[in-house]
Amino acid sequence: MNKNIILIYAEITPDLYIHTVVFELIQKAIELSKSLENPSIELIMLTPQGIINEYKEAIENNGIDKVYVLENENFRHYSTEYYSKAIIPIIEEIQPEIFLLGATNQGRDLAPRISSSLHTGLTADCIELQINEKGLLAATRPTFGGQLMATILCKNKPQMATVRPKVFKPLANIIKKETQYIYKEVNLSSINPQIELIDIIKKSQTNINDLDSSDIIVAGGKGMKSKEGFELLKEFAQAIGGTVGASRGAVDIGIAPQEIQIGQTGKTVSPKLYIACGISGAIQHIVGMNNSDKVIVINSDSNAPIFDNCDYGIVGDAFDIIPKLTNLIKQK
16 A cells, blocks of 8 residues: 555535535645655546536645546446446555545445445544554544444555544645646446436525534524424524524424434534534534534533533523524614
């Protein structure tokens, strides 16, 4: 294996944008490189014909040394069969020490197929990556339902991990590189696809579900008691230009939709301001929001664990406090 390569899968979204998790992985790879022998940070990209130029500025401003470009019209929409068939030979050829993917729907589907074919291990849904004293990738993920954090080493190479979006932050400053682009031939003629994509129907998105990009999130837990409680949060969030989220506890009892769940089994978020209302603070939830810049907690239980993970805490009834804050903000 080549100890001087950290390879990152540059996922392209259905709208033909580079997924934001790619830039988060690049930042982490650069951080990891400081503990290794100055490895090359490289991407592998699968795109339709003729659109790579649209991505070059973003790539070259993020410290990328080399990009392997695989162009084929079969890459316009994701396919496990086509994508894995194309990627595996490249990995076998360049033999990177580390291969990272985002723990997106696509990454979670693709990574196991690749790791199985390469006979290597895979640590999935990671929330931290480090290089240990032996120079190995130490990948940390929640386990036992989020009750514990396990740090896992991969015995074989490449060392593979998928990382949850929003766990790491992208580069704060531009790192300009003269990136080398290597175009690889792709032969997919031997594949007889078992699945045919007929159509893509987008799920309608509203601001209440726009957790990935929101700077302000107002999240509710079981303490909000009912769907009416979440209507209070929605009104408050709209008043301050925020988005509503929920803990798994609130989702499990049916007072909030699963689409806005934050935590180990939901979304990972990193807003500038996170306001937690009626959330006890189980580790499963903390995992999903502990990269928030500022956290405010409103909870009637002064002993709730979430008070150990906040910048400001208010001991009180959210049903009393939230309407007053909403009215005050509207008046201002």
